[in-house]
Amino acid sequence: QSALTQPPSASGSPGQSVTISCTGTSSDVGAYKYVSWYQQKPGKAPKLMIYEVTKRPSGVPDRFSGSKSGNTASLTVSGLQAEDEADYYCNSYGAGDGWVFGGGTKLTVL
């Protein structure tokens, strides 16, 4: 099962909104509601930001939101802050191989 496709980089100025896409197939992203997003800062373990496409765990700012259309899921960060600079990974349950991650997107706050 191939990795989900994410843009390698994204950027925005403080206060702006940025959307990161995650494209899969009809066997993973398109088939299930189990899409999640993780934030990873250097030297740290990933942190869950979004689960089941749109849900935010307790403690995650509401500036982070998730959506899905067809085989593509998206993470939107509104009101960008310097602390949002990190790598972001999407993940989906998929038929066959169980789970698959995206290649990751480096978000830079200009």
Add this chain to the structure above:
Amino acid sequence: QVVLVQSGTEVKKPGASVRISCEASGYPFSRHHIHWVRQAPGQGLEWMAWVSSGSDEPKYSQNFQGRITVSKDTSANTAYMEVRSLRSEDTAIYYCGRDFGWSIDYWGPGTLVTVSS
């Protein structure tokens, strides 16, 4: 609070095996699956396997089928992963994580495994 504690750094020679442990606390261990994910230096996350909270068979990524084994000791609140026939490309940080509705809500700190002759 939920905490996952992993075993320490390992240095192995090519062809060897390594066993990593993940001890959970702060929640009923038997209620959540445990996932194993690795990250090679400068690379992205790669899902490897999960071990069921119940009696289901473990699920392995096709990329690792036959070369890894995951297990658990419920009495010790600990999950394990063994990787065999190590090669240099297996040099990575290996994470365990608690399943939460097919996401990972709590992650261990990671175990660095270096494979070098």
